[in-house]
Amino acid sequence: MKNIGLYVHIPFCKRKCLYCDFPSFGNKEDKYDAYTHALEQEIEKRGEQCMDYRVTSIFFGGGTPTVLSENLLRRLLEKIKASFTIVEEAEITIEANPGTLEEKKAKALRVMGFNRLSMGVQAWQNRLLSILGRIHTIEEFQNNFQNARKAGFDNINLDVMFALPTQTFDEWKETLEKIAELDPEHISAYSLIIEEGTPFYEKFEKGELLETNEEMDREMYHYAVAFLAERGYHHYEISNFAKSGRESRHNKIYWQTTPYLGMGLGAHSYFQGSRFHNTYDLDKYILADGEINRLEEEREIQLKKAAMEEFMFLGLRLTEGVSFKVFSELFGVEMKEVYNKVISDLLESNLLRQTEEGIALTQRGIDISNQVFTEFLLDE
Numbered sequence: 001m002k003n004i005g006l007y008v009h010i011p012f013c014k015r016k017c018l019y020c021d022f023p024s025f026g027n028k029e030d031k032y033d034a035y036t037h038a039l040e041q042e043i044e045k046r047g048e049q050c051m052d053y054r055v056t057s058i059f060f061g062g063g064t065p066t067v068l069s070e071n072l073l074r075r076l077l078e079k080i081k082a083s084f085t086i087v088e089e090a091e092i093t094i095e096a097n098p099g100t101l102e103e104k105k106a107k108a109l110r111v112m113g114f115n116r117l118s119m120g121v122q123a124w125q126n127r128l129l130s131i132l133g134r135i136h137t138i139e140e141f142q143n144n145f146q147n148a149r150k151a152g153f154d155n156i157n158l159d160v161m162f163a164l165p166t167q168t169f170d171e172w173k174e175t176l177e178k179i180a181e182l183d184p185e186h187i188s189a190y191s192l193i194i195e196e197g198t199p200f201y202e203k204f205e206k207g208e209l210l211e212t213n214e215e216m217d218r219e220m221y222h223y224a225v226a227f228l229a230e231r232g233y234h235h236y237e238i239s240n241f242a243k244s245g246r247e248s249r250h251n252k253i254y255w256q257t258t259p260y261l262g263m264g265l266g267a268h269s270y271f272q273g274s275r276f277h278n279t280y281d282l283d284k285y286i287l288a289d290g291e292i293n294r295l296e297e298e299r300e301i302q303l304k305k306a307a308m309e310e311f312m313f314l315g316l317r318l319t320e321g322v323s324f325k326v327f328s329e330l331f332g333v334e335m336k337e338v339y340n341k342v343i344s345d346l347l348e349s350n351l352l353r354q355t356e357e358g359i360a361l362t363q364r365g366i367d368i369s370n371q372v373f374t375e376f377l378l379d380e
């Protein structure tokens, strides 16, 4: 049996954050039941396609999955358990934004089988949380974090953000210090990107919101890398840090181009050599009621060229980098035959470094990673 990861998208939040361009909606409580029903149908159908696969990780993301009631979440997880073969030690994560995780719900999630939580803290200062349009205060987060620990969650990720509008360096340091004091097993640290179509973008266009300059952004990032290393967090991916053995198994599936199936609104999949995604239209998704040909929107058979490109730029996000051996096993050709000149140029410019097994980004390479990744695009 082959390994696979499952992603389940819950596209609801209490309210939309001002910077968010994820497929999620606020104030749609009236759709929770119908959506859950449609998602259950999709899970069942996808399960039928996965008879030869065993599930090693499940990730409930969003949106804010924990806006759904315990009952709806239980139904979804039960449906997954009934429709797929799941390994005993599978990592089963749920995103639980602060402000949605009361003690009773935290306990219920643990009992129903979730064994990892991911919480979006973002910043330690209430003034920044309010600028971001988050629903929670830092006091609510602390309360929800304790609820999770009390419920028995011993594998928790905290998301934090830097380069926020008006955020000072001291505020970023304080966020990292306070987060590290809580001793979570995993920390994700992302720089804010102002995305088109968000209220932040409109403000930015009108000149009412300033983007953090590149220099400050990089200083904040370098500070986080050094600080978290001192606190025992292994920097294993550009934006991700973990205590030993607590790397996110699910996210590694994406970076190592292992198959995964996404279910729910707008969810993306990489399965049997194809990439495809579901509709982003909520009503259409609900009406499709799990009929795959009505909810799936784009399917692209991944050609070898595209697969090689993705292997490089997703794999290079990991600090361990990419392996020459794995590349040749997957594609039947040596990496150096395909990328000889690119690799030697990037090694020479100190953007790549040689590892025991292959190549990885240097610190400089990480700073301009997007630029480095484009070097791995192959000619038509």
Ligand code: SF4
Residues within 6 Å of the ligand: 012, 013, 015, 016, 017, 020, 021, 022, 024, 062, 063, 064, 097, 120
């Ligand atoms: S909680 Fe997350 S998904 Fe929901 S609106 Fe805020 S950033 Fe977007």
